[in-house]
Amino acid sequence: MITLGFVYIVTGLFFAVTALLSAADRSNQKRFGNAAFWGLLALSFLAGDRLGDLGNGMLVICLVAIAGFGQLGQGSGRTTDAAARAAEALKRGAKLFLPALVIPAVALGGTLLFKWREGIAQQGQETIVALCLGTIIALLCGYIWLKPKPMIPLQEGRRLMDAVGWAAVLPQMLASLGAVFALAGVGDVVGGIAGVAIPDGSLFGAVLVYALGMALFTMIMGNAFAAFPVMTAAVGLPLLIRTYDGDPAIVCAIGMLSGFCGTLMTPMAANFNIVPAALLDLKDRNGVIRQQIGTAIPLLGVNVLLIWWLAF
Structure with missing residues (x-):
């Protein structure tokens, strides 16, 4: 059975890779701040259930401190240049959106399948599991079709996360705030x-x-x-x-x-x-x-x- 733990592991591994790539990006003057931020977020997904309430609370405070003191920056990253992307877009056209469309298609189809055939995915988490699988399948389709260098998709993902910055964790924190308000x-x-x-x-x-x-x-x-x-x-x-x-x-x-x-x-x-x-x-x-x-x-x-x- 595919559980929510699988989704946490996949997400945590992505943020761990993002942290390592950020630390290696010398074009970013605040690369170690980025590495610490994404590394802590990876830790929360991979081992949050073992840290306890105090550990997770301290982790969140560290995330806020890193962002609040302006220790997040953005580097150039080692990925394709604008000319290469323009040439690829001209060659592929609108078909470049196909891998992105794989994600909602698998998420919808997987949700219906998991609800129909119980026991494949954790009950109550079918949509999240299907969305995670859709992302993985879309990534594999992109690798097979576009044949990029192995690290380019990861570098692009890291570049996007650096551009988004602290706002990437805002939905989780605000949802937690709602739960706190309800309990209070x-x-x-x-x-x-x-x-x-x-x-x-x-x-x-x-x-x-x-x-x-x-x-x-x-x-x-x-x-x-x-x-x-x-x-x-x-x-x-x-x-x-x-x-x-x-x-x-x-x-x-x-x-x-x-x-x-x-x-x-x-x-x-x-x-x-x-x-x-x-x-x-x-x-x-x-x-x-x-x-x-x-x-x-x-x-x-x-x-x-x-x-x-x-x-x-």
């Missing part, structure tokens, strides 16, 4: 405030507060996964599901989509909105957000109506 009872506090704001017996008011709350908390914390436990504990479970007998699947699924509307409108979602601006070298660092607001606000309104219409 933030949802109960928000629920008390929502109870005052929502008129008695108003189903639409409860739906509106839930959807808007998901979007607003996502904008504050940068991740819908962090907002979800707070707003679901505050409004989703006690009001929409228990009081008004709403369909849990619809409430939670469209509630998450409402949170993603907030993702489109916040710089806190750095890996979605700030990193692309940096990679594309946009003069307006908030340019991605400005382009997305016109989609996010109408979509949020549609989500409110969908929850109200479908879940009850």
Whole structure:
């Protein structure tokens, strides 16, 4: 059986290789900071369950310290030059996207297969396992088809991680923050405030507060996964599901989509909105957000109506 541990090992090995390549990149003046950052992240994936709560906490503090003190940089890396990439793009055309399309195809097909034939992948983790396998298969397809030098894909992966920097770990940290908020009872506090704001017996008011709350908390914390436990504990479970007998699947699924509307409108979602601006070298660092607001606000309104219409 393929378990989640397999995914952790593959991810940890990638970050370990990234750390070694970063340490060897003399064009990066902060190469040892990069190596330490990715090395610690590799350690968390490969041996996090053996470090204990204190060890993992210290590891996270070290990651924050490295990023906070500006010890992450970016080098040139030993990979193909712009001319070689342009020639390859001209030769292959749009077919260059085929390896990338392998990933979602295997992820979807693998998820359906693993759910149909139980025992192949860990129950409840079928999609993550399939996504990991899809990435590996896509990499192998790229090697077989394009025949690059063995280290070029790894160098490109390392170059991309250096460009993304600390924002690569932001989703995990923000999701953990949501769990901490839930354990600390933030949802109960928000629920008390929502109870005052929502008129008695108003189903639409409860739906509106839930959807808007998901979007607003996502904008504050940068991740819908962090907002979800707070707003679901505050409004989703006690009001929409228990009081008004709403369909849990619809409430939670469209509630998450409402949170993603907030993702489109916040710089806190750095890996979605700030990193692309940096990679594309946009003069307006908030340019991605400005382009997305016109989609996010109408979509949020549609989500409110969908929850109200479908879940009850």
